[in-house]
Amino acid sequence: MARAYGFVEYGGPETQQLFDTPVPSPGPGQLLVAVRAAGVNPADWKVRSGRRTGSVTVHFPAVLGREVAGVVEAAGPDTGFRPGDAVFGATAEGYGGYAEYTLVDARAAALVPESAPFEVAATLPVAAGTAFDIVEHLEIVDADTVLVLGAGGGVGSATTQLAHAAGAAVLGVTSAGKRELVESCGGMWIESGDGFDARVAATAERCGAVTAVVDLVGGDVLERAVALTRAPERVVSVADPARAEELGGSGITRRRTREVFEHVAALVERGVLTPRVERTFPLTEAGAALELVESGHAGGKIVVTVP
Structure with a gap:
């Protein structure tokens, strides 16, 4: 036993x-x-x-x-x-x-x-694997500005790192207590809560318009975030995929395969993902x-x- x-x-x-x-x-x-x-x-x-x-x-x-x-x-x-x-x-x-x-x-x-x-x-299987699938799905490149809602958790911090490694500007929305985590992952911290969308818009004026949204929160936060991008088809939600689809985006298909996990392991070994x-x-x-x-x-x- x-x-x-x-x-x-x-x-x-x-x-x-x-x-x-x-x-x-x-x-x-x-x-x-x-x-x-x-x-x-x-x-x-x-x-x-x-x-x-x-x-x-x-x-x-x-x-x-x-x-x-x-x-x-x-x-x-x-x-x-x-x-x-x-x-x-x-x-x-x-x-x-x-x-x-x-x-x-x-x-x-x-x-x-x-x-x-x-x-x-x-x-690695859940948080890092999900982040890897998200970045691959969105085909993130250095011209992107990626908005991550809920950037202070396991999936959010991994997504921030991988998008940053691809050269994108990353705006990480989370509470003040997780600011250091977001910034250590290469993101620009934006405080969550009332008015977060105005704060995102102000930051985007300096680093470029939002071209992709990664949602790990759902609900009204997701709806407000979609209004910040001209490309709703590049909105993916782990927290609320049904609502994302209604708004023109999608959920994320997880690939729990040895190939994906070997890619993730290689990113860890190379220091791209911590x-x-x-x-x-x-x-x-x-x-x-x-x-x-x-x-x-x-x-x-x-x-x-x-x-």
């Missing part, structure tokens, strides 16, 4: 607990990974709350988390990996990452960059880690570590 942290029914934090779970056996195309670190994401509490019942397979008790880094203990047929490999990737359907052991899809895994500790590698881990929690305190992410006040990434 292995220790894991998850939830026993849909609901709030009161449904979460530590429990024992059988160590799974890898099937074809799967890896049994001894988890060293797991990324914590807003999607985790949304799954627990029941918001993702139509898209995420859940069997109670359900282990939380969808991204991990660790060491391959065993490999099923046709994986391309072997025991002892340090890997990061997305957990297999029906399995979670806040655990001592989990199954990972080999097609959604890559070797950990040599320069990255496990707690950094564990943040994932920002704000804080780590041991597995026994995974509830506190998820609480911090659910509060919306985390800057960068939150990670659960497994001894």
